[in-house]
Amino acid sequence: MKKFIIIIIAISVIVTSLYLVSNNRNQSGEAVAxxxxxxxxVKKENSYIKTKNPDEILDHNRASYTQKVYNAKGEGRTLTFSAIEKLKVGRYMKIIHKGAHVETYKEVKKNEVPKKALKEIE
Incomplete structure (x- = not known):
């Protein structure tokens, strides 16, 4: 019985730690992603950016970007992602991510960007 209680406490500590770490919007990097x-x-989220010049050109002409993205509430976080080729500068993008992990992105029209996000982007 004593071992069972210790196991339950250990699992509770691990689950609580995972939850607390997952809610920090300032985390970035490959390990965190x-x-x-x-x-x-960590829940999936839609965030938005206005594209810029790449921070780095990687192997095979892939482009790496690190920039602040904003969700519909205007809350921001820094994400790092790569593209198969350089993105056109000044375009609006919808980034679908789970915390620091970028799942996908696509170009959207300016009127598709939520107002609070657009205010932060511009």
Whole structure:
């Protein structure tokens, strides 16, 4: 019985830690992105950016970007993602991500960007 209680307490501590870590919007990086991708407490979110020049050109002409993205509430976080080729500058993009893990992105029209996000982007 004592071992069972210790196991329950350990699981509770781990679950609580996962939940608390998953709610920090200031996390970024590859290890954090993998953690967010696998963490069930991190929810998918739509955020928006206005494209800029790439921060780095990678192998095979892929482009790497690190920039602040904003959700519909105007809350921001920094994301790093790569594209198969350089994105056109000054375009609006919808980024679908789970914490720091970018799942996909697509170009959208300016009127499709939520007002609070657009205010922060411009």
């Amino acid at each position: 993998i953690f967010h991708q696998l963490n069930p407490f």
